[in-house]
């Protein structure tokens with residue numbers, strides 16, 4: 001992984017959140033789309049944000065993220081789980 005990948009991916013992740021339900025492309029492989037899921041408290045909408053590329057399966061995880069009102073939130077304790085696949089954390 002190249003230095004700056006994390007920063008570039010996070011910029012696309014924020015674009016994907018803003019544009020939801022429209023998709024944003026992965027800046028690392030240019031093949032996949034940036035997916036994300038918020039898993040958090042149903043009322044405060046604060047929790048985890050997991051975001052990954054559905055092609056290269058690289059991504060980032062963020063804690064204490066606040067889910068905007070226009071995107072879905074999977075509430076803590078949901079029986080179906082958060083729905084994120086295994087992916088490699090982009091470290092830098």
Ligand SMILES: [Zn+2]
Nearest residue numbers: 026029053056
């Ligand atoms: Zn990718």
